[in-house]
Amino acid sequence: MSVTEADVRAALARVVDPSGGADVVSSGMLGAVSISGGEVRVVLEVDPAKGRAMEPVARAAEAAIAALPGVTRASAMLTAHSDSPSAPPPNLRGTGHGHAHGHSHGPAGGPGEPLRQAAKPQSGPIEGVDRILAIGSGKGGVGKSTVSANLAVALAAEGRRVGLLDADVYGPSQPRMLGISGRPSSPDGQTILPLRNHGVTLMSIGLLTPEDKATIWRGPMLMGALQQMLRQVAWGRLDVLIVDLPPGTGDVQLTLSQKAEVTGAVVVSTPQDIALLDAKKALDMFEKTGTKVVGMIENMSTFVCPCCGEETQIFGHGGAKAEAERIGAPFLGEIPLDIDVRLSGDAGVPVVAAKPQSPQALRFREIARKLIGAGYA
Ligand SMILES: Nc1ncnc2c1ncn2[C@@H]1O[C@H](COP(=O)(O)OP(=O)(O)OP(=O)(O)O)[C@@H](O)[C@H]1O
Secondary structure: OOOOHHHHHHHHOOOEOOOOOOEOOOOOOEEEEEEEOOEEEEEEEEOHHHHHHHHHHHHHHHHHHHOOOOOOEEEEEEEEOOOOOOOOOOOOOOOOOOEEOOOOOOOOOOOOOOOOOOOOOOOOOOOOEOOEEEEEOOOOOOOHHHHHHHHHHHHHHOOOOEEEEEOOOOOOOHHHHOOEEOOOEOOOOOOEEOEEEOOEEEEEHHHOOOOOOOOOOOHHHHHHHHHHHHHOEOOOOEOEEEEEOOOOOOHHHHHHHHHOOOOEEEEEEOOOHHHHHHHHHHHHHHHHOOOOEEEEEEEEEEEEOOOOOOEEOEOEOOHHHHHHHHHOOOEEEEEEEOHHHHHHHHOOOOHHHHOOOOHHHHHHHHHHHHHHHOOOO
16 A cells, blocks of 8 residues: 555654644644655755754654555655745746846847746656756855856856756855846746856746845745746756755755756765765765765865965865765865855856866866766766
């Protein structure tokens, strides 16, 4: 007998959060429930301040699900969510004001209608997109977006047709990094025309929300927005679509693995122990969602003094490589902590485009070639 969502909910209604006294279901903590054969995955949305304290509740939830007949594997992931009331769902309204410092893609139309749900498949391959490469990190600020942008530009420079989907709902930074502003247009009200710069086709949640406004997303809204960005964007023919994920583990990662066929994931970490501990969680999460980790990148690896050339290992060195070896994933390379990487990213021209012959740009090109050579990009 196969397990149903109702069975899972009933089991979780008996798991009590000792800190709040309520059970997982009535407290509103239960987010996405995914059932595939005997495998059950659930997301628990928790107050970020309580994060670690909720681990035992997640384990108890797993045990309760695992005890159900027909369940072969159970996993509960914690995701940080605000308790604030939900913001309205994104209104993917095309205004045709997209602007790239390079050039934008698609005709600029007048104000469009709110986007209608297109009658397209909601899972499986995305038309015209050969591969999807997810870029994740266990914690924020390790340079995942910087790496995604430079990798995208490097892959384009190697002759690949590249798309970049900025799914970092908590801090979309790709429009700034790729020098793209304004809103994408949707002349037919069904399909969004993405913008393009430095040879990369971009769609970002940041192009749909004001840059200076914090966005609070609840699970279902998030999933709807991700779904639209995957399937209602006119990506054209792509060799690879890079997805810049939010830091950590949670709904977006789970939704992506359910709604699209992800070819592989790359995990970015700094060499600090704490970042590596978090990177391990990201690796574990990809494993749980059945996504193959195709490589690790160590960012902010060493600092080369621009004055004297002396190399300093500010955050230590080599931890990501050791972790990659431990899990049997390829180590793709190290990116130094470098002022040009930051300045060019902030200026909307990733270092691979701004200084193509610099050692940092060449590192990204080398990583791009490794991914192409292995068939992942
Ligand atoms: N190798 C590097 N050298 C110098 N600065 C870097 C490097 N990598 C990233 N940075 C800088 O560190 C900051 C954080 O980088 P970024 O936004 O790419 O991180 P992230 O992991 O995507 O963070 P978020 O949590 O916001 O998603 C940015 O100011 C970026 O310019």
